[in-house]
Amino acid sequence: MVALVTEEIRPRELIQQIKVPEAGALVTFDGIVRNHARGRRVRYLEYEAYGSMAEREMEKIRTEALSRWPLTGLLIVHRVGRLEIGESSVFIAVSAAHRGDAFDACRYTIDTLKQTVPIWKKEHYDDGEVWIEGYGA
Amino acid sequence: MVALVTEEIRPRELIQQIKVPEAGALVTFDGIVRNHARGRRVRYLEYEAYGSMAEREMEKIRTEALSRWPLTGLLIVHRVGRLEIGESSVFIAVSAAHRGDAFDACRYTIDTLKQTVPIWKKEHYDDGEVWIEGYGA
């Protein structure tokens, strides 16, 4: 399952979906809003998405990961809107019979998401705000 | 923090400890009791530990990981006693400013734990039970 949400991500409810009896390992990744970036103190973040395309791209990553590794489940949730320090912007959970596959697939998922899913973050500081642009900029 | 526990592991309460404002990434690993192993159907598991030494070895892994990678937190909890299918036997959570460090340290922690921490599992099947022995056997 993949989703864009505007409310707080509730990971433990989500992972029950992929904690199947065949799973021996569960690896999760939370991207968390940090209180600093690029040497500046961050007050909060805002995430904007090209919603329908973002969900399609997340689904592509999920499909690709499920085909590359023998997994028992994979979910991706990205939050948009205003996020405070310490909140999770993205949550990925991968279950598999064996831990190596779960680790590799989880890392692949977040690395690819950061390159392909059309979502942007704006950092808000005490004295201004800046849209962050990715690797191509 | 490291701990051996006999009750259900409650991950989300634990990770609040390491979700500090400097953390940008949180990677967790759950080892889950699978319903099969070595081609046999598993009914439940029993974990036994050399308790005091197990906590010392877990603390050594934690200290080593904290010295190898720039982390903002790392915790290891291992459960002992009887565990049912789908329950978590071990939970590791690592936070860091950057995700690569969190992934690497989490994987190092579980890989090392499986080699050095004096804990053994016994698999219970429909028709018997077997102590599992590690890499040296």
Add this chain to the structure above:
Amino acid sequence: MIQIRLFATLKDIAGTDRIELETDRPLPVREVFDQLVQRYPGLARYSTVVQKAVNEEYTDWEREVVSGDEVAFFPPVSGG
């Protein structure tokens, strides 16, 4: 009518996130962007890094679009 969508910095530069473009022939995505730059000159500095999508799929400058297509332009993504 081609539907154009802009996101993040590009939306801020144009001051709008949706633009409609009349066309009676297939237009390469490059030409769609060039027409936008004429209307919003500030977009010019994105011409080398801008990401392009047609109907929610990444595409390249040569892709031709026709009436009814949705074309999106945005900066390199920074989610996660």
Add this chain to the structure above:
Amino acid sequence: MIQIRLFATLKDIAGTDRIELETDRPLPVREVFDQLVQRYPGLARYSTVVQKAVNEEYTDWEREVVSGDEVAFFPPVSGG
């Protein structure tokens, strides 16, 4: 008195998890294990893979132990 602790399969073979051993001189861990094998011959098949710890630290066969030390023997670990 040397305190000996056994775990998992070794405990099952010996039928006990704690054994005390009198000694009036330092004993290499190898000799402690050999004495155990004499008492519990089933332990012999572990002599190449058994893990050894003294006072909760991994050690080797040559390490000498004295009265008051805790020596543990166990199979390769399988936690996680």
